Amino acid sequence: MDHLPIRLTETVKKGGCAAKLPAGQLRQVLQNLAIPKPEALAVGSETMDDACLWDLGDGRYMIQTLDFFTPIVDDARSFGAIAAANALSDVYAMGGEPKVALTILAFPTAHLPLELLEPLMEGALERITAAGACLGGGHSIDDETLKLGFSVTGFVKKEDAWTNAGAKVGDALILTKALGTGTLMSALKSKKATPEWIDAAIASMTQLNQVRDLLGSYRVHAATDITGFGLAGHCVQICRASQLKAQITTRSLPLLPGALECLEQNILNKAHHSNAAYVAENVVYHDIPIPLKWLTVDPQTSGGLLLCVPKESAEAVVQLLQKRFPMTARIGFLMAGDASIEFV
Amino acid sequence: MDHLPIRLTETVKKGGCAAKLPAGQLRQVLQNLAIPKPEALAVGSETMDDACLWDLGDGRYMIQTLDFFTPIVDDARSFGAIAAANALSDVYAMGGEPKVALTILAFPTAHLPLELLEPLMEGALERITAAGACLGGGHSIDDETLKLGFSVTGFVKKEDAWTNAGAKVGDALILTKALGTGTLMSALKSKKATPEWIDAAIASMTQLNQVRDLLGSYRVHAATDITGFGLAGHCVQICRASQLKAQITTRSLPLLPGALECLEQNILNKAHHSNAAYVAENVVYHDIPIPLKWLTVDPQTSGGLLLCVPKESAEAVVQLLQKRFPMTARIGFLMAGDASIEFV
Numbered sequence: 001m002d003h004l005p006i007r008l009t010e011t012v013k014k015g016g017c018a019a020k021l022p023a024g025q026l027r028q029v030l031q032n033l034a035i036p037k038p039e040a041l042a043v044g045s046e047t048m049d050d051a052c053l054w055d056l057g058d059g060r061y062m063i064q065t066l067d068f069f070t071p072i073v074d075d076a077r078s079f080g081a082i083a084a085a086n087a088l089s090d091v092y093a094m095g096g097e098p099k100v101a102l103t104i105l106a107f108p109t110a111h112l113p114l115e116l117l118e119p120l121m122e123g124a125l126e127r128i129t130a131a132g133a134c135l136g137g138g139h140s141i142d143d144e145t146l147k148l149g150f151s152v153t154g155f156v157k158k159e160d161a162w163t164n165a166g167a168k169v170g171d172a173l174i175l176t177k178a179l180g181t182g183t184l185m186s187a188l189k190s191k192k193a194t195p196e197w198i199d200a201a202i203a204s205m206t207q208l209n210q211v212r213d214l215l216g217s218y219r220v221h222a223a224t225d226i227t228g229f230g231l232a233g234h235c236v237q238i239c240r241a242s243q244l245k246a247q248i249t250t251r252s253l254p255l256l257p258g259a260l261e262c263l264e265q266n267i268l269n270k271a272h273h274s275n276a277a278y279v280a281e282n283v284v285y286h287d288i289p290i291p292l293k294w295l296t297v298d299p300q301t302s303g304g305l306l307l308c309v310p311k312e313s314a315e316a317v318v319q320l321l322q323k324r325f326p327m328t329a330r331i332g333f334l335m336a337g338d339a340s341i342e343f344v
Numbered sequence: 345m346d347h348l349p350i351r352l353t354e355t356v357k358k359g360g361c362a363a364k365l366p367a368g369q370l371r372q373v374l375q376n377l378a379i380p381k382p383e384a385l386a387v388g389s390e391t392m393d394d395a396c397l398w399d400l401g402d403g404r405y406m407i408q409t410l411d412f413f414t415p416i417v418d419d420a421r422s423f424g425a426i427a428a429a430n431a432l433s434d435v436y437a438m439g440g441e442p443k444v445a446l447t448i449l450a451f452p453t454a455h456l457p458l459e460l461l462e463p464l465m466e467g468a469l470e471r472i473t474a475a476g477a478c479l480g481g482g483h484s485i486d487d488e489t490l491k492l493g494f495s496v497t498g499f500v501k502k503e504d505a506w507t508n509a510g511a512k513v514g515d516a517l518i519l520t521k522a523l524g525t526g527t528l529m530s531a532l533k534s535k536k537a538t539p540e541w542i543d544a545a546i547a548s549m550t551q552l553n554q555v556r557d558l559l560g561s562y563r564v565h566a567a568t569d570i571t572g573f574g575l576a577g578h579c580v581q582i583c584r585a586s587q588l589k590a591q592i593t594t595r596s597l598p599l600l601p602g603a604l605e606c607l608e609q610n611i612l613n614k615a616h617h618s619n620a621a622y623v624a625e626n627v628v629y630h631d632i633p634i635p636l637k638w639l640t641v642d643p644q645t646s647g648g649l650l651l652c653v654p655k656e657s658a659e660a661v662v663q664l665l666q667k668r669f670p671m672t673a674r675i676g677f678l679m680a681g682d683a684s685i686e687f688v
């Protein structure tokens with residue numbers, strides 16, 4: 001093994017959740033398949049939820065999810081931590097507690113020294129342990145490019161589960177992390193990002209989406225985490241599942257340092273375009289500057305939770321969440337209407 | 345989309361479980377990590393079991409596992425079916441019933457038409473449904489080469505769970521499927537396999553490892569499924585976990601049609617060599633012809649179960665299993681000794 005610094009992002013074309021398959025085409029294939037849904041599967045793939053819910057028959061749901069992607073940062077330890085936080089997030093997005101994680105690893109033995117596995121897995125293991133979960137095993141293959149992710153299982157009391165379908169008219173939309181990881185990670189790849197921007201983005205992406213303990217007795221009607229399909233893509237999935245319309249105040253969107261600068265320089269990746277196409281029929285922009293339009297479809301990796309909260313408690317919830325997630329913002333609300341979003 | 349026939353195996357360098365990372369090096373990294381193991385995790389990665397067992401606290405274990413790989417056959421529907429049967433197998437290997445599967449998909453949109461997704465997922469869905477499980481969601485990325493697999497969750501009563509660690513002195517070793525998928529799939533890639541050989545291998549790989557309902561009241565002390573590390577590699581994992589020595593009668597090993605011909609022509613892949621290195625210190629061969637030595641480390645994809653059964657019931661169990669798995673054979677036994685295998 002030589003000791004040249006390895007920039008992980010130089011080993012891949014697209015990083016993180018930007019490398020997802022186009023949502024629209026995937027939806028089409030899934031619709032054609034007519035996937036059977038047994039009664040115990042309370043939530044499956046039909047609502048595009050973050051994870052599925054399986055009725056354990058004892059008052060609990062088992063929550064199962066998985067996520068994996070190529071390097072979006074250069075440092076193995078940080079990449080491991082982000083991959084873990086991102087996979088754990090889907091359990092948090094359903095209101096549950098993650099318990100068991102299994103590694104999904106594709107490692108290019110021809111291009112990277114196997115020694116990299118240790119910091120990579122250390123970074124992941126630290127986040128999994130911090131979440132109160134454990135590593136139960138996994139599967140690894142030799143591949144052309146590095147990919148890491150986790151299949152995570154968690155549990156939630158049935159009455160405490162959050163899904164995409166539970167939102168109500170009038171609910172406030174609360175976002176817990178700042179946006180912009182997609183454009184910032186593209187800027188990192190093309191060496192246009194400052195170290196400060198990247199450090200802030202990494203800090204955001206490695207933070208666990210653990211919010212339930214902050215909420216006290218406040219209720220959440222619906223939730224999702226913002227990942228590869230961007231704010232608009234994931235919000236549309238809530239709108240579709242809950243049959244409601246969202247109004248989002250674009251200038252209230254929290255931004256990572258450097259995100260706007262990058263979007264103003266038109267630093268985009270393929271997912272910006274496919275996400276825009278995915279939501280095109282369901283999104284209206286009222287006089288929104290182009291960089292902010294791109295922000296609404298910026299593919300997030302390990303982004304924040306989007307919570308649908310009764311409007312009476314929205315301010316109190318924002319204040320509670322800001323103790324751990326300082327960028328938390330109330331960004332809009334839900335109303336009766338077709339499954340769509342108005343950005344004002 | 346053009347209508348040229350696409351040979352999926354031509355799109356990848358290594359197929360199926362042959363593309364696993366070398367087991368020895370992986371083991372080293374896992375040992376250095378000192379992975380925490382909470383009490384509820386009854387079986388984690390330490391025994392190299394096929395899946396982990398999580399104590400649900402109500403008399404049941406949750407079984408969680410995942411597996412994914414590149415195409416080993418040319419037909420999308422068959423590849424989907426094999427990937428599903430292979431992933432479901434790890435739950436069967438722990439004695440459980442699979443219930444929920446999530447898709448792990450890497451799809452090369454630049455090289456393959458998205459239409460291929462439909463037969464691919466149809467083939468998988470048919471096997472998942474036949475197993476009494478359901479598809480709960482998944483994650484897909486755009487990638488250089490096609491990869492498909494599943495994270496599967498199942499359940500088992502605690503007293504019914506089979507692990508690598510439960511084998512006893514005197515137990516008979518029973519193998520439920522014939523060996524040879526590694527060399528046969530390499531022969532397919534290099535166009536040296538007959539269609540009949542490939543059809544027989546596909547029929548074997550798509551068969552579900554569902555055996556419990558056949559066993560009646562007969563007990564199994566330990567079990568694993570034979571996959572990427574080959575018969576020797578997976579049997580060594582049982583020997584290590586149970587601290588026993590195995591003796592295997594090489595001429596009793598069941599063979600897929602064409603497997604011996606391919607091994608006699610020295611049709612091997614990288615995993616034959618890394619598997620041989622993995623078990624080198626723990627395996628003794630007494631006068632075994634070279635092609636049969638390679639057979640013992642042939643990387644299986646969706647291989648059979650290796651069951652450790654009290655010797656008194658071995659013949660009865662073989663007869664029961666042969667009703668569904670005609671190639672089932674009693675291949676050896678376990679005795680006191682260091683964790684190793686003697687091939688006689």
